[in-house]
Amino acid sequence: xxxxxxxDNILLVALNRPDKRNAINDEAILAIENIxxxxxxxxxxxVIYGEGxxxxxxxxLSELTERxxxxxxxHSRMWHRALDKVQFGVVPVVAVLHGACIGGGLELASACHIxxxxxxxxxxxxxxQRGIFVGGGAxxxxxxxxxxxxxxxxxxxxRVYTADEGLQIGxxxxxxxxxxxxxxxxxxxxxxxxxxGMTNFALTHVLPRIADAGQDAGLMxxxxxxxxxxxxPEAKLRLREFLEGxxxxxxx
Ligand code: 1HE
Numbered sequence: 001x002x003x004x005x006x007x008d009n010i011l012l013v014a015l016n017r018p019d020k021r022n023a024i025n026d027e028a029i030l031a032i033e034n035i036x037x038x039x040x041x042x043x044x045x046x047v048i049y050g051e052g053x054x055x056x057x058x059x060x061l062s063e064l065t066e067r068x069x070x071x072x073x074x075h076s077r078m079w080h081r082a083l084d085k086v087q088f089g090v091v092p093v094v095a096v097l098h099g100a101c102i103g104g105g106l107e108l109a110s111a112c113h114i115x116x117x118x119x120x121x122x123x124x125x126x127x128x129q130r131g132i133f134v135g136g137g138a139x140x141x142x143x144x145x146x147x148x149x150x151x152x153x154x155x156x157x158x159r160v161y162t163a164d165e166g167l168q169i170g171x172x173x174x175x176x177x178x179x180x181x182x183x184x185x186x187x188x189x190x191x192x193x194x195x196x197g198m199t200n201f202a203l204t205h206v207l208p209r210i211a212d213a214g215q216d217a218g219l220m221x222x223x224x225x226x227x228x229x230x231x232x233p234e235a236k237l238r239l240r241e242f243l244e245g246x247x248x249x250x251x252x
Pocket of ligand 1: 019020021023053054056057058059060061062076079100102103104105107125126130133134135136
């Protein structure tokens with residue numbers, strides 16, 4: 001159901017159920033939890049993408065009908081646990097989106113740190129139309145990308161955003177030609193992998209906590225993180241390399 005491959009120091013993860021449009025059932029979400037909990041030694045960044053014509057059609061709706069309320073809560077918490085492993089694992093994650101990025105597919109994408117969308121991508125939260133609510137973290141993560149009003153609109157009216165619109169409103173950070181998303185994601189992943197480990201930790205673990213904190217606590221957290229980061233030998237080395245003209249200028 002999921003395929004993994006390590007290329008250099010990048011972990012490639014593929015949703016691999018194209019006949020069901022990469023709909024995510026329990027087995028798939030548990031596989032995602034397992035993969036992102038056990039990132040192999042030496043891997044510095046991960047890229048997730050979907051096989052077939054779509055990134056993901058979201059939750060496997062064929063499993064939904066058989067759950068009562070208690071099972072529903074545990075099911076949602078299982079998604080939270082798995083997607084927390086994606087967001088707060090040991091490496092930054094780049095998602096390559098194409099075709100449908102719907103419901104749970106958008107929840108998975110929004111747990112990643114960078115989203116590259118091919119021009120075929122379309123985004124929707126059809127939970128509103130299906131008579132259900134999001135359960136995989138969308139109500140927390142999606143408003144952080146596009147604001148609460150836009151998410152409310154997506155669910156109340158079934159609004160579908162195109163790849164272009166998604167780029168404008170913040171659903172993705174990059175747009176790529178159809179078929180070009182993985183190449184772009186790998187280019188970004190190599191840049192991310194070359195960062196100091198402390199920088200990637202600060203951006204994936206500390207920045208989201210600062211964003212959730214009040215101003216006072218947030219600024220204190222920032223100072224602590226800044227002090228720890230600048231104290232690391234790797235930071236001192238990188239600063240010295242710049243000052244001695246041995247590292248790239250901005251934009252090079
Ligand atoms: C599925 C699913 C699915 C496709 N669960 N089986 N998500 C949705 O409401 C989206 C529902 N899916 C669609 O709107 C369309 O399938 C797509 C726009 C994504 C793709 O359309 P298309 O024409 O390429 O494919 P298709 O013919 O609709 O589907 C192909 C097969 O995949 C078909 O099965 P088959 O046995 O008849 O071949 C579909 O039934 C199956 N399939 N999507 C199960 N989602 C943690 S809470 C999150 C809550 C949600 O994610 S709700 C949003 C659910």
